Amino acid sequence: MRSSNHLIGLMNFLTFLASIPILGGGIWLSSRANSTDCMKFLQWPLIVIGVAIMVVSLAGFAGACYRNTFLMYLYLWAMFFIIAILIGFIIFAYAVTDKGSGRPVLNRAYSEYYLQDYTGWLEERVTTQSYWSKISSCVRDSHVCGKMRRSVNGIPETADMFNLRKLSPIESGCCKPPTACGYIYGNETYWTPGTGLVGADPDCVRWSNDQEQLCYNCDSCKAGVLASLKKSWRKVSVINIVILIFLVIMYVVACAAFRHNKRMDNDEPYGETRMEKAQPSRIHF
Structure with a gap:
């Protein structure tokens, strides 16, 4: 015993x-x-x-x-x-x-994220306005986008170097405009409109170079948060x-x-x- x-x-x-x-x-x-x-x-x-x-x-x-x-x-x-x-x-x-998962982008090492790829309880929870205002504020306060800045020997990262980076879902969704929008790279978080028409994605007009705004109100940012949670x-x-x-x-x-x-x-x-x-x-x- x-x-x-x-x-x-x-x-x-x-x-x-x-x-x-x-x-x-x-x-x-x-x-x-x-x-x-x-x-x-x-x-x-x-x-x-x-x-x-x-x-x-x-x-x-x-x-x-x-x-x-x-x-x-x-x-x-x-x-x-x-x-x-x-x-x-x-x-x-x-x-x-x-x-839901990231979609590959031509000539890019990173993936992009689309809210329509995510459905169900978690997606509804994240996209609810009362929750998203808190989540987006948290993402902003985490300074995840500011930490993307890189330089080589004191020289800022070029567009070609940026395109070879494997960004996290939140970096890809919240800190830059969608590639389809046709914005031109200035630096990691500063992009200017191209010579052509801005893409049809609603996120194209939501993007802002204001470092307090960026794409925090974009559907791609919500999708990035969902992908990170997953x-x-x-x-x-x-x-x-x-x-x-x-x-x-x-x-x-x-x-x-x-x-x-x-x-x-x-x-x-x-x-x-x-x-x-x-x-x-x-x-x-």
Whole structure:
């Protein structure tokens, strides 16, 4: 029985360690929300799940050490619900980031992003005016466009050099006009209209060389934010899937060990009774 308790204790310790990557993923999303992605509510489910796994695994560890049946029941039921919630979160994360990706541009290393490629709950959430005003303000305050400026030996980057850069979705969508608009490169965030007609894309007239405006009100900027969110969520989801598989294995082993403990507890009185019966009765005179 001691070996079973030791096994359960080890499982809970490993579960505690498994909660660290989940919590780390939530913290990483939080840092992204404060810097580029700017969707500040998305990281909280992961942080809550990570903290919950930590607390529950500590309760299970204590239950195994002190052979507290109540704590073990609490651990098993709580872990069951946490695993179910984590499965739901992974499915949700993949469902809301299922559609949309960058489109390649001729003679350019970077991709461009179009809002019509994204549909569903996340797209509606991002494009809602009340949310977008906060998101665009966050993108502006992150100075992501100002950080695009480069120079070689003190000489500003040329158009050909810029075209060979692999821009992030937000840099491509928010910091420059769409290529189809025909603007002429001045520097990374300053573009002048070409000699021909401006393209039919509504973003062509939304572009501004005002460094506080740029393309922050463009659909391409909203698409860039969605693409950045998709990339961040997919990275975290891969970690979550690995941790989920590990948690399921740990949960199955913990259930088996707990049932073994219960069976041993139930067998002990029965074994004692049989031993008592096997002993010869004493005759009293």
